[in-house]
Amino acid sequence: MKSIFKFSLILLFAFTACAKKTPELVFSVGGAPNELDFWEEIISDFEKEKGIKVRILRQPTDSDQRRQGILIPMKAKIENPDIFLMDIAWIPQFAASNWLLPLDEYVQRDKYSLKPFWKNILDLSDTYKNNIVALPVYIDAGVLYYRKDLLKKYGFQNPPSTWSEFLKISKKIQKAEREKNSSFFAFVWQGAQYEGLICNFLEFASLDGGGFSFTGKLKINTPANIKAADFMKDLINKWKLSPPNTYTDMKEEQVRMFFQSGNALFERNWPYAWGLHQSDNSEIKGKVAIAALPYFKGGKSVSTLGGWHIGISRFSDSKDEAWAFMKYVVSKKVQKSFCLKLGWNPARKDVYSDAEILKKYPHFKDLKNVFGNASPRPAIPYYTQVSDVLQRHINSIVAGKTDSKEAFNQAEFEIKNIIERYE
Amino acid sequence: MKNFIKKFESYAFVSPLLVFVALFVLIPIIGSIWTSMFRDVTFLKMKFIFLDNYGDLLRDEGFWKSLRFTLLFIAVTVPLELIIGTAFAVVLDLKIPFRGLLRACVLVPWAIPSAISAKIWELVYNYSYGLANYILLSTGLSEAPVNWIGTDIGAFTTVVVADVWKTAPFVALLVLAGLQSVPSDLRLQAKIDRANFVQTFFLITLPLLKPVLLVSLLFRTIDSLRVFDVIYVLTHGGPGGATTSVSLYAYKYFLGGDFGYGSAISVLLFLVAFVMSVFYIKVSKFQDNL
CATH class of the missing domain: 3.40.190.10 (Periplasmic binding protein-like II)
Incomplete structure (x- = not known):
């Protein structure tokens, strides 16, 4: 009898633990350990700068498992993670499933400029039903x-x-x-x-x-x-x-x-x-x-177009904070640090003409054209x-x-x- | 009244187990069957389609291929596991030196999570730095390294070996426990009648082990039917889809957001397992043997 009592107590705790708390920004990201450590750094800078608390939801390196980690909460329509990184090949499915928050409203409200990004990449990969639903974080091309x-x-x-x-x-x-x-x-x-x-x-x-x-x-x-x-x-x-x-x-x-x-x-x-x-x-x-x-x-x-993009969940309970974080991640400063620290290829064109970057990566001059012409995989859900x-x-x-x-x-x-x- | 309490008492005693089984087994199974009758695709409108998923499945060549592979996998691994496991159990039952230590050693593969044991086997089979190729090259048995998982048969064999290595100890454990229940005076009597070791084993021990062997057979068949981790790690279903098991095939559909189709595959797999279990139990007259 005592053990049944204990068991029900545990259940009770388990349920109350799931109860709603104050919203927090949850960012789901996977990758190599050094990449995740660097994300932590970026998040702590962001917290200091904007005063928004972010919790990182660490995922594995394997891309199938990272996808599964987003698929299940989205299917269940729960509010976390608020914002996540996606492989370019997943975006058609995620967008068609209505999981991604359309961003045009936010872009117009803040008069946010999309000029620094490659137009072909935004058009082919980040647009769904004439609405921007994601932004590139880094891009790849063979x-x-x-x-x-x-x-x-x-x-x-x-x-x-x-x-x-x-x-x-x-x-x-x-x-x-x-x-x-x-x-x-x-x-x-x-x-x-x-x-x-x-x-x-x-x-x-x-x-x-x-x-x-x-x-x-x-x-x-x-x-x-x-x-x-x-x-x-x-x-x-x-x-x-x-x-x-x-x-x-x-x-x-x-x-x-x-x-x-x-x-x-x-x-x-x-x-x-x-x-x-x-x-x-x-x-x-x-x-x-x-x-x-x-x-x-x-x-x-x-060249096949690859790379990882960032999107906000439609079910998020802190969309404004997520948008602020998204802008931060694709800002020139952070994009440059990704490039210098992790060797990622920035998603912004203006980073490729940066003197410090060109000094470290002289081959970036050639890559700019490769990205402009890279061809995407079929955009079907x-x-x-x-x-x-x-x-x-x-x-x-x-x-x-x-x-x-x-x-x-x-x-x-x-x-x-x-x-x-x-x- | 007393009778009623007595009756109620027995239900009360089994109820925790019933709740547990319902919560973790029955509800998920019914849920899967329910989902399998819907077009439950993340990017399409949810719609009740009754058996359409199954109709699609029946003309899906990829599914049939994975089912054929899985059945062949069972037909090869399960007998091997039973034979090797029983042999180990018989040896470990003998009064040999270091018996305790040996028993522990045999169980080690079973204790390792399958994903990790598959990784260990990858270190053996790997083309560039694998142990198998190292031995082949350094002993001069082969001029060039062998791509073990490069052919259908090769990939099949590597997966089978890795799986048998991991699960034969499980059979050994069950049979070893079964051997304890074989009365020693029976074997002693056979010895007095001048039966040799082989005769004793086949005529006395093995028939008495039948219930235990059946349980192992049942467990291993059902377990092999849903083989996933060994393949996911070692071959990822290749080459050219030759080692894609049904579970791996279903997983791909779940990943692509088609929960209805994925569930239909799982339900069919469940049916195969169910039919096989019923068959085993009927054919062997399981109940009489227990």
């Missing part, structure tokens, strides 16, 4: 890293601009380097079965008709896409220019470490890798340069489901398991069912 010392050593002046030039250079240098280093590969990129594979694929699918279009007639099974997927497979299987575990293990960090250990000539990665490649314990410090990704003759270089189908089938092609034509056919069939389900 770039080609290359070893300038090796290119020079073998008599190449410039990085390749087309894939055929790329193959010529890669074959020659890999063959020569292999004599000293048996684990040398010409090119590392993200090929594991996950979202990064789609980002890479879209960059290979640079020919006309490549990529995935959901406006008008669905196009998946196109010659450009088949060519792209076959090229990815051949890099591993036929020319053996990429390691055999590309399609099983290679995600951003595996690729970055492979290249950073000095065992590769080219690397496809996001701009974050630059700061790490140039750090003191890197084998390739001072030997790396950045270029636009190559393209097939007749096409043009394509059911993108996760579509991406899952594509990941499975493209990974299967790259692994050499299925014929590309057949795989895209099957993917198109499955995606048609998905569209039918959600439209």
Whole structure:
């Protein structure tokens, strides 16, 4: 009897603990430990400056789990977290689910200028039904890293601009380097079965008709896409220019470490890798340069747009405070500190012309154009489901398991069912 | 009156358990079935669609593929776990030196959370720094490292090995407990009748272990049916979706905001588990054996 009494007491406490308290601003953010520590610093500066208390809701590094951490409170329509960071690929779903607070009202009220942001990014990713629903915190676009010392050593002046030039250079240098280093590969990129594979694929699918279009007639099974997927497979299987575990293990960090250990000539990665490649314990410090990704003759270089954006929950109980915090996070001062401390690529154009930034990151001059032309992933609310189908089938092609034509056919069939389900 | 109190008393005693089961098992199951009959998608209007989710599911090739994988996974792992687990239990039941220590050692894999044990296996299988490739290369058995999870069979095997390693001790534990209940005089008598160790095991011990083996079989089958963490960590469903289990497939839909479809997948999985359990119990005449 006593234990039942105790149990009900515990239940009672549990329920009262859930009872409403005074509103506080809760910010949900995940990432590497050093990133979270830096967020804490920013929050304490913000608290001192504006007098608004912020509680940080720490989330893991894994992006699926970060998404789950926002999905569940939003589904339950609860007031916390008030504000959160989202991957660019989630915004269509979040916006269509009516979870994001439309910001136009706030922008007009404060006469807040959106000029410093890239217009293409705001239009393509942060706008839903003609209303701004999020702002970029940092942006990503795929770039080609290359070893300038090796290119020079073998008599190449410039990085390749087309894939055929790329193959010529890669074959020659890999063959020569292999004599000293048996684990040398010409090119590392993200090929594991996950979202990064789609980002890479879209960059290979640079020919006309490549990529995935959901406006008008669905196009998946196109010659450009088949060519792209076959090229990815051949890099591993036929020319053996990429390691055999590309399609099983290679995600951003595996690729970055492979290249950073000095065992590769080219690397496809996001701009974050630059700061790490140039750090003191890197084998390739001072030997790396950045270029636009190559393209097939007749096409043009394509970079997939990535990055993280900040949005306010529609269910928030402190929207004004959240908006103040949002403005603070995308202010020039904070954006600059992200860039200097964490090596993130600022979302504001004015930071890229800042003298202090350019001194530390001279390559930023080149990146500005890459971001202006980066192409987004399809902005459909059911993108996760579509991406899952594509990941499975493209990974299967790259692994050499299925014929590309057949795989895209099957993917198109499955995606048609998905569209039918959600439209 | 006295009778009534007596009757009421027994209900009072089971009521805490009933409340517990209702709160944590029954209500979630009914909730899932309920949700599975709705178009419960975060970006669409909620709508009652009765069995439409199931209709979509039946023509979803991705789902069938994951179900085939999961059933094959059960067909391979569960027998292996039962055989290896029973073998360990029999050995640990013998009066051998360091028996206590050995028993503790065997249980270690079971005590490790599966996500962590999967990470440990990743350190074995990893292409660039894994133990398996290190051994292969340093003993000269292979010229180049092997991409263990690069083929369908390879990925399947790695997942099976990791899962058996982790869960065979669970079977061992149950069987070991069962062995305590096999009367020692029966075995002694068999010995007097000049039965050897193998004969004693197969003719005396094993039949008496049947109820325990059935419980393990049931537990392991249901547990394997919802396999998630080992795969999530080791292969993430790859290559090309070859090791995507049903749970992993459902998870992707929950993540994409389609709670109705995700629930329908879970309910089907529940039905498969339910049918399998009923089948086991009927076929084995479980009740008579207890």
